[in-house]
Amino acid sequence: MQRFSSSQEVLDHIVVSVVQMVPGAEDATITVAEQRRTARSAAASSDRARLFDVLQSQTRQGPCLDALFDQETVRVADLATDERWPELSARVAELGARSMVCFQLFVTGTTLGSLDVLATGPAAFDEESERVGLLISSHAAVALAGAQELEGVHSALSNRDVIGQAKGILMERFKITADEAFALLVTASQHTNRKVHTVAAELAMTGALKR
Template structure:
């Protein structure tokens, strides 16, 4: 599932830009008890044990925290263009997100790729995304509020908030949502780093185990064993890590790769 274009650069200080309220914002709201709520959110997210648990907690907390929200979804970015919904509080949020991915337009994609906050009072009256708006109306969604999730030098995705009623998102929703999104992005980035580190360690261990099998089986050096894994990967068009996993689990590489490479 892909978005509408490459991530843009620059121009983030204008109204509606990165980390800023939308162009609909009129300013000045100071919600009570917000600092305490966000502190509790930060502590809760820090306790989560996995990336998926962190993302699920973010969308679950967004609904009661950000005024006007009935459902929430979290879009993640992979590479520059690929987007998908990794967490949602309701199937409806996933369906509305998918409608944006299918049509290549909508508040979520604008938040991700144009680096801005997008607020929609009533999708049935908004003309910016005609194809998506019709799909959203059929699904029963009228109000939307999307925030880009980012940390320095890294576009993580978007937090998308939905309402079946028009006019439920206001300035307070934006101010609370911007602060919420900032906390969520930091927690998400940290959880993703831990996930990537865990994946890297797991891959390294698998490759090490596979090399050990080949070294013993064919009396190879460590370098020769790795060459054999790489050649198998290239021949089968399968990632080295997957070749290593299959070898570690089954003891098999493939009929053409069972002989050791000639010493180099």
């Protein structure tokens, strides 16, 4: 999988690749959950896929949620007749989604993600669909972790640059050392209950140091 500069780019690429590569796939979504049995769509190949996540969140049940919380892979031959999710099954006709296969994609702290593949016909997915989907999921999880790490590095470098600018302003204004300037930023951060980076960014932008 190619290199990406943000985690959202990775997620968007995953759903497009899944539709192209998984046998039987017509739509795909990445479902993210941060609380038990609630979910949202982090990326989707279509409105139908995105709305499916909305229905799952509203009914608090569905194959994607099971993949997230209970097991790694869930395959559904026909959503309209499957008795595991009665409330969801009663509403999927609105979307025209009939069959699905869902894979647990990642677990990060309290946040879980699943890769979900949809089709409009029943029994659209087989063992080959699962095999390809699992392969994509494993590569996607690695790519996503790499993009998140890169975002963290970029954020840290940005924070360091802003703090450096703020220190320079204080050093020039008060004729003090770099350590003394940083101490002023820390004191302002504590007194205003804000992060040092936020205080530094405000100082760099407005020239004001709220203490």
